[in-house]
Amino acid sequence: MRAVVLTEPGPVDNLELRDLPVPAPRPGWVRIAVRAFGLNRSELHLRLGFAEGAVPYPIVPGIEAVGVVDAAPHSDLEPGQQVAAMMGGMGRAFDGGYAEYTLVPREQVVPFRSDLPWAVLGAVPETLQTAYGSLTTGLDLRAGQTLLIRGGTSALGYATAALARDLGATVLATTRRRDRLDTLADHGVDHPILDDGAVAGQVRKIVPEGVDAALELVGTPTLPDTLAAARVHGTVCFAGMLSNEWTVPNFYPIGYLPTGVRLTAYGGEARDLPAPVLQRYLDRLAAGTFHLGPTHTYGLAEIRDAHRAMEENTVSGKLVGLTG
Known part of the structure; x- marks a missing residue:
């Protein structure tokens, strides 16, 4: 199989397209014939040497992938079934999604059925998971509330805005x-804001008492200002860097922390x-009643270009790798 291998932390040249053996099936794991995979800041952090814990270099990066089951011994999944896989050590503890095949534990695999193109499906799993979890578990956002997204033109920013508007929030x-x-x-x-490093004042011109909820996707440099944009008893969720x-x-x-x-x-x-x-949400994407934002696709041989775009912030939205 073809796979992208990160030889060690460093520049994009350390990402190499190689021929590797297809991973052997094993009980409790699922071998997936990968059709597409999302690119995430997590893989950029891995390449730049920011990953926590021991990473067994060389490694195939990629914390998510979509494709079809190729082998799933002693499992409830059948060959040919469409699945998404994400997290749980993918691309860190073991080889991940930047490959034509990946082998992951069954508990990290989510089955689905869709006629959407793989380029569309590849943009969904991890972004939707993080947006959905941030709004439900992290913020407990409700209809009629106000939400600030710090880092709105990231893939996660677009997805969170779509979910929040769908919920009935002002974004x-x-x-x-x-x-x-x-x-x-x-x-x-509803209210795009130009970020000059200090947006709390701009936010309070729109929502004088401060927003009910805020999602911090930029990181700790902007977190104090994001906190200052929230009302007393408001909630800020840190979910991106x-x-x-x-x-x-x-x-x-x-x-x-501001009082309250x-x-x-x-x-x-x-x-x-x-x-x-x-x-x-896949069904709604197919029906045209829901959108997760712009996507940009790259082949395996273009993975260095994708990482440059991600590192230099030259594209807006989700980057997706295609294996075929």
Whole structure:
């Protein structure tokens, strides 16, 4: 099989397209013939050397993939069945989704049925899982509330905006690029905001008491300002690190957190995206009643270009790799 291998942390040249043996089936695991895979900041962090824990380099990156079951011994899944796989050590503890085949534990596999193109399906699993979990578990967002998304033109930003609007919330979302404000509006954001590093004042001109909820996708550099945009008893959920910064030195909660503002975090697994939820949104995507934002596709041989685009933030939305 063809697979992209990261030889060691470093520049994009460390991503190599190689011929590898197809992984052998094993009980309790599912071998998937990969058709597409989403690219995520997690893989950028891996390549840049930010991954926590021991990584067995060389490794096939990729925390998610979609395709069809190729082999699933002693499993409830059948060959040919459409599935998504994500998280749980993919691309970190063992080889991940940047390949024509991947082998993952059964508990990380979510079955579905869809006639959507693989390029569309590849953009969905991890992005939908994180957006859905952030709004439900991280923020408990309700209809009629206001939501600020810090990092709105990321794939996760677009997906969260779509889910929040679907729920009946009013959405504010930020971008650092003026030319992307219209794109946010075109994708359902009620109040696009140009992020100059301090948006709390702009938010409070729209929602004077502060937003009910905020999703922090940029990282710790903007987190204090995002917290300042939330109302008393509002909630900020930390779920992304577009800035590649995720720690707060010398954290003193009383001095850091505005009085009465709640700070949560979200990082989910495959089990946090129930199969009925995935199927419901795939059906709505197919019907044209739901959209997750723009996508950009790359072949396996173009994976370095994809990583450059992700690292340099030259594209807006989700990057998807195709194996065929």
